[in-house]
Amino acid sequence: MRMNEETFLKVEHLRKEFDLKVSWIKAIFKGKKKTVKAVDDVSFEIKRGETLGIVGESGSGKTTLGRTVIRLIEPTSGKIIMDNTDLTKLKGDVLRKARRDFSIIFQDPMASLNPYMRIGKIVSHPLEIHNIGTKQERKEKILSLFEKFNLTPPEEFYNRFPKYLSGGQRQRVVIARALITNPKFIVADEPTAMLDVSVRSQILKLMIQVKEEFKLTYLFITHDLAGAKYICDRIGVMYLGRIIEIAKKEDIFKEPLHPYTKILMSAIPIPDPNTKREKLMPKGEIPSATNIPKGCRFHTRCPFAKDICKEQEPELRDIGGRLVACHLV
Amino acid sequence: MAVLSIKNLFIEYQTKSGTVKAVEDVSFDVEENESLGIVGESGCGKSTLGTAILRLLPQNAKITGKILLDGVNLLELDNESMRKIRGKDIAMIFQDPMTSLNPIMRVRDHFFELFKVHNPDMKKNEMIKIASEALESVGVDSKRLDNYPFEFSGGMRQRVMIALSIALKPKVLIADEPTTALDVVVQEQIMQVLKNLMKTKNMSIILITHDMGIVAEMAERVAVMYAGNLVELGEIHELYNNPLHPYTRMLLESIPNIKLDDMDLKFIPGSPPDLKNPPKGCKYYPRCPFAKDICKEKDPKTKKIGNRIVKCWLYGDENE
Numbered sequence: 001m002r003m004n005e006e007t008f009l010k011v012e013h014l015r016k017e018f019d020l021k022v023s024w025i026k027a028i029f030k031g032k033k034k035t036v037k038a039v040d041d042v043s044f045e046i047k048r049g050e051t052l053g054i055v056g057e058s059g060s061g062k063t064t065l066g067r068t069v070i071r072l073i074e075p076t077s078g079k080i081i082m083d084n085t086d087l088t089k090l091k092g093d094v095l096r097k098a099r100r101d102f103s104i105i106f107q108d109p110m111a112s113l114n115p116y117m118r119i120g121k122i123v124s125h126p127l128e129i130h131n132i133g134t135k136q137e138r139k140e141k142i143l144s145l146f147e148k149f150n151l152t153p154p155e156e157f158y159n160r161f162p163k164y165l166s167g168g169q170r171q172r173v174v175i176a177r178a179l180i181t182n183p184k185f186i187v188a189d190e191p192t193a194m195l196d197v198s199v200r201s202q203i204l205k206l207m208i209q210v211k212e213e214f215k216l217t218y219l220f221i222t223h224d225l226a227g228a229k230y231i232c233d234r235i236g237v238m239y240l241g242r243i244i245e246i247a248k249k250e251d252i253f254k255e256p257l258h259p260y261t262k263i264l265m266s267a268i269p270i271p272d273p274n275t276k277r278e279k280l281m282p283k284g285e286i287p288s289a290t291n292i293p294k295g296c297r298f299h300t301r302c303p304f305a306k307d308i309c310k311e312q313e314p315e316l317r318d319i320g321g322r323l324v325a326c327h328l329v
Numbered sequence: 330m331a332v333l334s335i336k337n338l339f340i341e342y343q344t345k346s347g348t349v350k351a352v353e354d355v356s357f358d359v360e361e362n363e364s365l366g367i368v369g370e371s372g373c374g375k376s377t378l379g380t381a382i383l384r385l386l387p388q389n390a391k392i393t394g395k396i397l398l399d400g401v402n403l404l405e406l407d408n409e410s411m412r413k414i415r416g417k418d419i420a421m422i423f424q425d426p427m428t429s430l431n432p433i434m435r436v437r438d439h440f441f442e443l444f445k446v447h448n449p450d451m452k453k454n455e456m457i458k459i460a461s462e463a464l465e466s467v468g469v470d471s472k473r474l475d476n477y478p479f480e481f482s483g484g485m486r487q488r489v490m491i492a493l494s495i496a497l498k499p500k501v502l503i504a505d506e507p508t509t510a511l512d513v514v515v516q517e518q519i520m521q522v523l524k525n526l527m528k529t530k531n532m533s534i535i536l537i538t539h540d541m542g543i544v545a546e547m548a549e550r551v552a553v554m555y556a557g558n559l560v561e562l563g564e565i566h567e568l569y570n571n572p573l574h575p576y577t578r579m580l581l582e583s584i585p586n587i588k589l590d591d592m593d594l595k596f597i598p599g600s601p602p603d604l605k606n607p608p609k610g611c612k613y614y615p616r617c618p619f620a621k622d623i624c625k626e627k628d629p630k631t632k633k634i635g636n637r638i639v640k641c642w643l644y645g646d647e648n649e
Contacts, residue, residue: 057513057515168600196371197539197540197541197580198370198596200583201596202596205594225513225587226585226586227585229587264513267517268513269516271569271581272545273545273565281518285515
């Protein structure tokens with residue numbers, strides 16, 4: 001398959017379904033298997049050096065999407081083409097070798113660091129797996145990275161256990177571990193959600209700084225739209241397993257087109273008591289992903305829904321250079 | 330008139346590795362029908378303060394000072410009288426709606442338990458009536474009284490919690506990070522519920538949060554806490570438009586605002602001090618860009634500037 005020079009990652013019709021456990025009684029009498037359609041036909045591209053943000057509520061499938069893209073979760077179907085290689089075709093050793101090119105930053109820095117391992121060991125682990133450098137070279141590399149990340153004195157951090165680090169320091173260690181193999185692509189799954197306000201901006205700044213230095217491409221998953229505005233180039237909005245709008249961040253913040261995007265935008269609290277806004281509210285709550293509504297999946301909550309929305313599922317259409325899945329736009 | 334008045338409150342936790350000074354010399358008033366926000370980073374003592382008002386702190390906490398509810402010092406009440414106040418005069422909403430309801434009790438039994446503490450003779454149909462009204466007032470169908478907590482989503486559970494806390498028409502409602510565990514859209518729905526209650530019920534709200542955006546939308550006055558100290562308190566517009574304390578200023582600058590095009594995100598360097606071993610002088614001086622010699626030596630006194638309270642050496646006389 002030929003790819004645009006600029007395109008780094010191309011995801012095509014990606015799906016991930018999870019089977020729900022059903023008791024054997026139900027299985028016999030109802031005879032139906034329940035599946036959760038966590039990612040339901042998602043396609044997008046990311047250019048080299050670009051940051052694509054994925055935003056949405058809990059249960060929209062954004063975390064599953066991020067993990068499926070780097071094959072931490074096996075996709076049900078679809079293609080993931082990174083640098084002209086289809087990741088879904090890779091197996092065993094080939095896949096393991098490919099893994100040094102992409103990495104993930106998890107949400108909870110308390111849970112993603114092994115409490116019984118010293119920080120130095122944690123960060124050198126990926127190097128050992130990929131057989132990179134000698135013991136001495138690894139240590140030097142890690143120490144210089146710590147220095148850059150303001151984990152100083154680096155020698156001291158190298159020998160510490162995670163529990164002696166603050167939340168912000170831990171997240172910097174997680175980022176250092178993700179970068180140690182010089183990857184090209186990073187999935188950041190809510191990297192600032194567990195952090196305090198003042199630390200949050202430190203981590204965002206660090207992520208922007210290392211992006212330049214390491215020539216990275218990011219997939220940035222978040223529910224914090226204000227943070228996304230700061231770090232992303234383009235933003236995709238997910239609802240019940242599908243991207244319903246994707247556009248440059250300037251466009252999406254200035255003029256959201258999809259009703260759901262409008263609702264998300266108006267729900268963000270503005271830290272300025274002088275701003276008074278008209279709030280747009282959806283009806284009810286997000287439906288279960290085992291039972292996605294027919295027609296437009298948002299019509300049950302949409303304040304503008306018409307008859308056609310109940311019948312026909314809207315496709316992502318190009319509207320002035322941006323993609324929106326809504327009958328009303 | 331002040332409903333609740335906190336005077337020179339000190340709270341210390343005795344731990345194996347030393348004494349943690351969680352709240353130090355905090356004083357403020359909560360007026361009738363007012364919404365007061367308390368903001369700060371994790372560990373600044375804001376939740377300890379909220380929990381102390383209801384006297385729900387763990388055994389190892391030592392409290393001194395006064396907490397006056399309509400002139401009565403809650404710290405001097407015996408346990409039985411204090412129990413009569415919790416839920417009736419002062420109620421609380423906790424952060425995590427998943428863990429604050431009992432999973433094996435129906436919603437109505439949560440209400441019944443509360444009513445029985447305050448009025449053992451209350452008739453069943455009266456209890457159901459009050460509970461239904463409370464649920465309806467937060468947008469939950471009263472039919473759901475018979476449901477168990479697991480049958481509700483996170484947002485609906487938080488609504489049930491709010492209904493429980495307002496059922497007996499408390500004078501003061503303490504909301505400790507009521508929306509932190511929730512998504513933006515659900516958070517907005519819960520804030521609408523609280524705003525609606527503030528308009529219709531005769532009640533003061535203390536809103537404890539780390540989110541300056543939520544405070545801007547909900548509160549009339551804000552108290553900023555840092556390392557157990559109340560560093561600034563003022564009317565919401567005054568405080569946001571012209572923050573006096575350097576910490577308030579940096580806290581406000583570090584929040585991304587989607588309405589602004591200026592994308593230069595600032596942050597506060599360093600981290601809050603260890604409260605077992607806080608710095609001498611002003612607790613904020615190690616991170617403060619305006620720190621002077623005196624800040625390292627002497628803890629500043631709380632000063633009143635107009636309607637504002639500020640605890641910083643940049644204001645007032647150093648020789649006092």
